[in-house]
Amino acid sequence: MKDIASETRPLFEARDLTKRFPAPSGLLGPKKQVHAVEGVTFSIRKGEVFGLVGESGSGKTTVGRMLVGLIPPTSGNMVFDGKEIADLPPAKMQPYRRRVQMIFQDPFASLNPRRRVGDLVAEGMEIHRLGNRAEQREEVARLLDLVGLPADAARRFPHEFSGGQRQRIGIARALAVKPDMLVADEPVSALDVSVQAQVLNLLHDLKEKLDLTILFISHDLAVVEHFCDRVAVMYLGHLMELAPRESLFARPRHPYTEALLSAAPVPDPARKRARIVMEGDVPSPIDPPSGCVLRTRCRYATADCAQTRPTMNQVAPGHFKACLRDDIL
């Protein structure tokens, strides 16, 4: 892993990022909202792989979708390369859209089945008017080679490829517009385990070669531990903990992370780990608990946890947690 200390300028910053969706409600009842993302603050340094983990419904994908401009935030700021982009009108978003690209979870659904691979890869260049037709065709060939696909792939249709190959097409498609940052939303979770490593290695090589910054969204802790420099843990729309990888996996400081790590399988039968089971289900994001959102399932919760919403506090160098209890973990 490259030394990231030398390049610490944040490429992207989210401050108090919040997204609420209108919830389906009765005609007369009060208007309800889904609290998908609530007051999330983090920054991503240039050249790092920033992991965002959490179970489904934790809001991690919503963060990614806001980041690439697919949905506008309800409130909060997003600063990319020094520029505020959260409230830009669509027309001014265009240069930013080019610089931040997304890799989608499902490589089967995210490629239009009726278009040829060459057209799919060239689409971004067409939209952003990068080069003429001939140059674009050359670039497509170069990109296909870069992601490890045969040159004749350009003339074929997505359904002729396997899941791993399709994800490579998705990566080529994102790279075609020469982005600075990639948002990889569970890029390998739809793939067979045997090809996950190949695609991850490809992403890693590309990151080094093209000097990319990556927001890596995943629920797979083993993958995150392998791939990310820093990791943020989300639960019910809130950030729970944010720390450098080594620090987080060596000593989780937040009850939620503790439980999450204890649930992940350890590839060593000799190493026994206490299994911490969270009681109950994730509460509804339409009506999240007061105070700390984790308190309904947290074994350390006190009366105070229902009153006060914890903020992110530094507990070790670069290691933050949102928990009122300083006396645990």
Next chain:
Amino acid sequence: MLRTATKIVRDPEMALGVAIMAVLVLVAVAGPFIWRVDPLKVNVLNSLLPPSLDHPMGTDDVGRDVFARFIWGAQVSIGVALAVTVIGTLVGGVLGLIAGLLSGAVDLVLSRIMDAILAFPPLILAMAVAIGLGTGMVSAMVGVILAAIPWYFRLLRGEVLRLRHMMYVESARALGASNMRLIRHHILPQTVSTILIQASSVFSFSVMTMAALGFVGLGIQPPVPEWGTMITEGLAYALTGQWWLGLFPGLGIFALAVAGNVIADRLRDIYDPKSGLGIGG
């Protein structure tokens, strides 16, 4: 597309529908050049002659050749049905696309207007419009188009809402694609089959409704030999034994409507994604 074409050719029902349609179109297009008889020429001496070699469909009460009128009627029916289908597809389809893409207030207003139109039985609506605008071909067509617009509207709106959330549409949006580009490259191509199916049904609906309007005197006016009005004219003679006046135009309407419906029905099955045959590719 090639596989779709093969599938259509190998489908016997589809082949029948296409064959009937082809024969009727051929009659309408080539008929006047082969059967060079003036459909408006009155010859009272030849009135009410039964079918013969000189008059394959007999003659009517003022001695006009029914076959020549049948040919002209085919032109009128097919031409009007085509115009209704095309205009209905364009207007209803574009409105549906707009409602689906913009959603919000635009969608709400357009959808309620379409619901209001749908509240009327289509034939009654077409009649009301035809009466309101004054009887004639154009007002009858406006009535039929108006009845057909909501069908396209709902269809396309639903398709856009469905496709808008497809991951590959999201993916194109993440690349920065404009709404126009999304429609042109990622949404419209996927709706072609749905539109074709609906268009075939609307074609049949138009044939039947225009004939019904003609039958009650609200459609195309004499002396233009529209099949519906020809049936009305023949009705008076059905009881006195001159069956050929009403039978042939009736068969024409029947065949054309059946052909349209069979084609719509088979297209639906052929394009059905669950039938295991993807289109494109």
